[in-house]
Amino acid sequence: MNKITSPEPMSETPLLEMRGISKSFPGVKALNDVNISLFPGKVTALIGENGAGKSTLVKILTGIYASEEGEIQVDGKPVAFANAQDAMDFGVTAIHQETVxxxxxxxxxxxxxxxxxxxxxxxxxxxxxxxxxxxxxxxxxxxxxxxxxxxxxxxxxxxxxxxxxxxxxxxRIVIMDEPTAALSRKEVDDLFQIVKRLKAQGKAILFISHKFDEVYEIADHYAVFRDGKAVGSGALAGVGQDEIVKLMVGRSIEHAFPKVDIPLGETVLSVENYTHPTEFRDINFALRKGEIFGIYGLVGAGRSEICQSLFGVTRPSGGSLKLDGREIAIHSPSDAIKAGIVYVPEERGRHGAVLQLPIYQNISLPSLTRTSRLGLLRAAEEFALARKYAERFDLRAAALSVPVGTLSGGNQQKVVIGKWLATQPKILILDEPTKGIDIGSKAAVHAFISELASEGLSIIMVSSELPEILGMSDRVLVMREGLSAGIFERSHLNAETLVRAATGNA
Amino acid sequence: MIRQLFKFREMLLVIIIAILLAVFSTRSQGFATPGNLANIFNDTSILIILALGQMTVILTKSIDLSVAANVAFTGMAVGMLNAAQPELPLMLILVVALGIGGVLGAINGMFVWKLNIPSIVVTLGTLTIYRGMAFVLSGGAWVNAHQMTAPFLQTPRQLFLGLPILGWTAIVIVAVMYLVMSRTFLGRAIYASGGNPTAAVYAGIDVGRTRFFAFVISGTLAGLCGYLWVSRYAVGYVDIAAGFELDTVAACVIGGISTLGGIGSVAGAVLGALFLGVIKNALPVINISPFAQMAISGSVIITAVIFNARQERRRGRIILRDRGASEQIEVAA
Structure with a gap:
């Protein structure tokens, strides 16, 4: 587990050193006894999956979070960053993915x-x-x-x-948090020229990226994080990509995935040459009855965009959709809901629930045509519908008439999923279904997804979490920069294959 | 919890209004008699109706500043119609008033829906345009009482169970709006569109169209009030109801309708309007100068805004909790 490859060649003293840093959030240990050193005139690449703790580390370094344990040293002297200004005074500065x-x-x-x-x-x-x-x-x-x-x-x-x-x-210390995510190749080259100039000026650079080719091009050192722990670090020269990928994904699966193998039925939805003007191009796949179809890729690879387009939030510019063999056009979410396609979005606060409305009105919102008569809403029907799904999900709330905003995150998620299942869909699109919820609830959500699939629902599941994708999917579409990087059958699924396909490492 | 707080808020308004009435009745004999209370309600009817229209618009995260100009144009138009064609039945005139008001509201709504222009800009523009249209239509002339027919002027004054028809009209509108907001798809869509537009879109609600209909409701009610205003004051001129749009907004704010959209109730808007009505009617009775009245009304509005802001902060805490969750997510990023 703690495979520390080749201890630092201590030819130089680090400009900044973090030792034994730990930080937790409710239910999550974000960083666990992490060490990292940054050297003057060197680029250190910080590598890790989503959830590995990279952003938390950046926030501690820039004084936004305080660490619970451990110390930070600048020039060998311990320092404390009480706030962002302190960090700035010690010469720490960050360039974020989305520039502010x-x-x-x-x-x-x-x-x-x-x-x-x-x-x-x-x-x-x-x-x-x-x-x-x-x-x-x-x-x-x-x-x-x-x-x-x-x-x-x-x-x-x-x-x-x-x-x-x-x-x-x-x-003196420059943190670049996925600076290349929005850049073209040419712009990345220009950026790297700047990075080289900063190196020449003796600045220590922490470079965070998912992309191996960039890491190998620019970095001198590497540090790999996995599940909040530093699992490897050292000089990059002579370390192969294979080794780094193994460090990144070589985790023990935290909980058994209750994926039930069920025989897949006929094709429900076929997506052909599906294209969006700016987000994705030539996507082809067929979804079968009872299937859990995973979509994996880096953030920004176009995964959610495909789903939003299938749900009618954005319009594709080309390609066709066939539902049960018949060609359909979806121009708006209400078309999609009528066709039996529903989408449980990633950000439940922003996209999922109307926090001011009571639970029962949230659950009934997309199903109001069924719960009303002669154009009048019927509260009793709405309550009955809400009660059914609240019981099914073991929703914890004082009453169904309290606003959703008063619930905990996990319970809000249950309301959002309940709301969509209440429409009795054929196809359920789940975007990061377990993002931000604790391990216990995750297992429950996974069991439930399996149960839905076994009831004959077809599920498209977008996820950045490899164990989830590997554990739950019948097949996986890997996206890279808006294009399909391949569809992998369950029998051929393994972490390294998917990461390679997603990052463009042949 | 928020909803319970609002129940509390509405109860609070009822209690404050009751206390005001009690205090005023000690200062002035006969203030709290049923006849006088009916009078105050009757006087506030137009504000109640307009505040309900304003409420539907504010609930969708918009604002309608053109309501008073709509009242002026529609009032002028039906007053002139009545003067020119005295034989037209009142029913037809009412339909015309509702129609003109609705069309003016629909114009606002179309700009907001189809061109995506902020409602405050659209209605600030139409505020001037509609009042200008009233001037163009009348050439600046007044429609005086003697030019209007008796049914036109007298019908809203007819007493029924001790309350004039004008007051009964407000009661019917309150009942209809309560039904619309609580029992129809449009009402629910209005709350959802203002509460979380993105989530509403994902639930299959057309947010733009919902806003459009909110403006149509507001415009139609303003058209109705155009007739009621001209008949009540027995005169039509370009400047009627000047500045009254602010009273409608004030009634909504006092009644706890969140200017951020999504929160508020019919009861709140009605109580907010009644509160303003009681203040306006009572202060002259106990010899408080009109200037002090304005200061008192203003202070009440600011107090209500502070009250609302505190409630927004409560909401903020919930959002923070949500942010706590999303920070766990960020651990992920």
């Missing part, structure tokens, strides 16, 4: 917001702001005019502005 910038402000204003040079009278010294912004951008070999509005820049240029902002505070 202001569209309506100029490039220079964005770079110096909050720490602009002042005149003697305490007013903003615009000359100095623009001049220093220009100098910073020049040092990044960019010729962006610091006076243009941010909204007129391309995404890559915005990234550059974010980097300039990070460097404007005299940064």
């Amino acid at each position: 910038l202001f569209d309506e402000l100029s490039v220079a204003e964005n770079i110096f917001l909050g720490h602009a040079p002042k005149t003697r009278l305490g007013l903003v010294n615009w000359k100095a702001v623009n001049a220093r912004a220009l100098a910073l951008l020049h040092s990044l070999e960019s010729n962006i005019d610091p006076r243009v509005r941010l909204k007129d820049l391309s995404i890559a240029q915005r990234h550059l502005v974010a980097i300039a902002r990070a460097l404007s505070v005299d940064a």
